[in-house]
Amino acid sequence: xxxxxxxxxxxxxxxxxxxxxxxxxxxxxxxxxxxxxxxxxxxxxxxxxxxxxxxxxxxxxxxxxxxxxxxxxxxxxxxxxxxxxxxxxxxxxxxxxxxxxxxxxxxxxxxxxxxxxxxxxxxxxxxxxxxxxxxxxxxxxxxxxxxxxxxxxxxxxxxxxxxxxxxxxxxxxxxxxxxxxxxxxxxxxxxxxxxxxxxxxxxxxxxxxxxxxxxxxxxxxxxxxxxxxxxxxxxxxxxxxxxxxxxxxxxxxxxxxxxxxxxxxxxxxxxxxxxxxxxxxxxxxxxxxxxxxxxxxxxxxxxxxxxxxxxxxxxxxxxxxxxxxxxxxxxxxxxxxxxxxxxxxxxxxxxxxxxxxxxxxxxxxxx
Amino acid sequence: xxxxxxxxxxxxxxxxxxxxxxxxxxxxxxxxxxxxxxxxxxxxxxxxxxxxxxxxxxxxxxxxxxxxxxxxxxxxxxxxxxxxxxxxxxxxxxxxxxxxxxxxxxxxxxxxxxxxxxxxxxxxxxxxxxxxxxxxxxxxxxxxxxxxxxxxxxxxxxxxxxxxxxxxxxxxxxxxxxxxxxxxxxxxxxxxxxxxxxxxxxxxxxxxxxxxxxxxxxxxxxxxxx
Numbered sequence: 301x302x303x304x305x306x307x308x309x310x311x312x313x314x315x316x317x318x319x320x321x322x323x324x325x326x327x328x329x330x331x332x333x334x335x336x337x338x339x340x341x342x343x344x345x346x347x348x349x350x351x352x353x354x355x356x357x358x359x360x361x362x363x364x365x366x367x368x369x370x371x372x373x374x375x376x377x378x379x380x381x382x383x384x385x386x387x388x389x390x391x392x393x394x395x396x397x398x399x400x401x402x403x404x405x406x407x408x409x410x411x412x413x414x415x416x417x418x419x420x421x422x423x424x425x426x427x428x429x430x431x432x433x434x435x436x437x438x439x440x441x442x443x444x445x446x447x448x449x450x451x452x453x454x455x456x457x458x459x460x461x462x463x464x465x466x467x468x469x470x471x472x473x474x475x476x477x478x479x480x481x482x483x484x485x486x487x488x489x490x491x492x493x494x495x496x497x498x499x500x501x502x503x504x505x506x507x508x509x510x511x512x513x514x515x516x517x518x519x520x521x522x523x524x525x526x527x528x529x530x531x532x533x534x535x536x537x538x539x540x541x542x543x544x545x546x547x548x549x550x551x552x553x554x555x556x557x558x559x560x561x562x563x564x565x566x567x568x569x570x571x572x573x574x575x576x577x578x579x580x581x582x583x584x585x586x587x588x589x590x591x592x593x594x595x596x597x598x599x600x601x602x603x604x605x606x607x608x609x610x611x612x613x614x615x616x617x618x619x620x621x622x623x624x625x626x627x628x629x630x631x632x633x634x635x636x637x638x639x640x641x642x643x644x645x646x647x648x649x650x651x652x653x654x655x656x657x658x659x660x661x662x663x664x665x666x667x
Numbered sequence: 668x669x670x671x672x673x674x675x676x677x678x679x680x681x682x683x684x685x686x687x688x689x690x691x692x693x694x695x696x697x698x699x700x701x702x703x704x705x706x707x708x709x710x711x712x713x714x715x716x717x718x719x720x721x722x723x724x725x726x727x728x729x730x731x732x733x734x735x736x737x738x739x740x741x742x743x744x745x746x747x748x749x750x751x752x753x754x755x756x757x758x759x760x761x762x763x764x765x766x767x768x769x770x771x772x773x774x775x776x777x778x779x780x781x782x783x784x785x786x787x788x789x790x791x792x793x794x795x796x797x798x799x800x801x802x803x804x805x806x807x808x809x810x811x812x813x814x815x816x817x818x819x820x821x822x823x824x825x826x827x828x829x830x831x832x833x834x835x836x837x838x839x840x841x842x843x844x845x846x847x848x849x850x851x852x853x854x855x856x857x858x859x860x861x862x863x864x865x866x867x868x869x870x871x872x873x874x875x876x877x878x879x880x881x882x883x884x885x886x887x888x889x890x891x892x893x
Contacts, residue, residue, distance in 0.1 A: 348793075349790050376797065376798065378794075381794070384787045384791055386785075390788060390806060390810075391785075392810055392812075402797070
């Protein structure tokens with residue numbers, strides 16, 4: 301197994317990165333997080349472009365970094381292929397010289413030709429990067445990174461420089477390509493769709509910490525905490541003030557859950573597509589509809605609860621919805637409600653810790 | 668046409684300017700790299716010293732250089748012991764003086780080019796296996812070529828046109844330290860306007876051709892990949 305084990309600590313003036321993570325040897329892994337979460341720094345640490353203050357990076361039998369043994373392999377010796385956010389093409393070299401930059405003299409022409417053909421850029425071989433479109437530049441950058449046959453592919457925001465219309469197509473091509481070359485790839489992105497579409501595994505980062513790591517669908521459907529859910533685009537959060545057995549109370553009202561939530565749980569969350577308007581006799585939360593937006597396949601309905609907290613509801617386009625200003629009762633199916641703690645950091649060695657001091661706004665009063 | 672003495676002045680000028688630019692590139696490129704990347708507190712001091720020749724009157728600079736390079740000066744003494752010849756009023760002394768005088772004209776454009784460089788292109792070269800030296804010669808220098816060309820032209824032209832420093836340090840020895848600008852001054856002093864004209868026109872045309880070629884080359888480079 302050539303999995304990549306990373307356990308490092310890096311400190312900057314305003315920023316601290318702590319990573320404890322095992323990257324699988326196959327497939328695409330995405331690091332997701334808001335800007336400033338440390339995901340790009342994490343990528344640069346793995347590339348050898350940043351030196352952590354402490355820790356260990358091990359890939360299979362090879363040690364890339366170890367503070368105790370005083371080992372630090374520079375980027376030249378890590379056998380990685382990196383694609384930079386703005387592609388960082390060599391503007392003074394032609395497309396084929398860009399692709400051939402990392403190749404040894406022997407067989408250089410053959411390999412250049414192979415990769416140009418593989419990425420469908422053989423027609424641009426003699427052009428300079430400034431004469432290419434965004435999508436073509438990305439393919440040149442990919443070909444250049446792949447040509448020396450790296451053991452690991454690192455991609456920093458691969459789609460940030462392309463049009464929305466191209467994104468879909470390039471995403472598909474990238475996924476196919478990584479499958480083709482059969483190399484593990486690590487992608488850094490702040491774009492949910494990209495990560496969801498491309499990645500087999502995702503890691504969610506915030507403030508220099510890995511909050512959750514796992515299979516993509518698992519993480520998207522079961523965020524481990526409030527912070528992760530926020531990053532993954534969950535919209536509805538109800539703060540828990542009191543827990544009495546299975547009954548949970550907040551300023552927004554009260555709900556009776558199927559099980560008594562753990563004492564650490566500070567939030568209830570539900571996805572907008574699961575919220576509905578209660579049918580007669582069904583209990584729920586009192587709310588007022590304040591905005592209805594038609595989004596084609598569904599309508600996004602914004603509701604205000606009694607404590608003025610907002611709940612978003614997505615209803616199919618053909619389902620009637622009372623007009624804006626109407627008083628309604630919202631039904632939240634118990635199966636779809638998730639109770640979440642404020643913040644949990646993902647620590648590989650299962651020493652999971654709940655930390656509220658980083659997010660003091662989420663401190664709750666349990667009675 | 669042109670007299671032997673004037674011809675010698677032209678030849679000394681070209682030799683001096685060429686040599687000065689070559690030496691200044693060798694010193695200036697590492698110095699500019701250091702200035703562009705250092706976080707050292709010394710940076711401001713070194714930058715100031717590098718820029719001093721821009722503001723000092725040539726006679727002030729020339730005077731201190733004369734003291735420094737003279738037979739009793741620190742470098743002059745050492746040089747005389749080493750080679751048996753004094754530095755002041757010699758071609759070697761002139762080259763050292765010119766290097767100091769033209770230093771900012773070479774260092775500043777290169778430093779500006781290094782500061783503008785796309786840092787990630789250099790890092791990309793490293794991740795592709797290029798050593799730091801290879802990345803420097805294949806990515807940094809080619810991407811800084813416009814700064815380098817500007818440095819060469821300014822360094823060469825500025826050395827060609829210097830007068831005060833040369834007069835103070837080099838004096839006026841035909842075939843050794845007499846440069847075109849001093850030759851012209853001498854001709855005018857004795858009212859030989861014809862000879863002054865020939866030399867001045869020669870300098871003018873030469874400068875025009877060099878600059879013209881450089882701008883033309885720059886434009887071609889630009890159209891190629893910008």
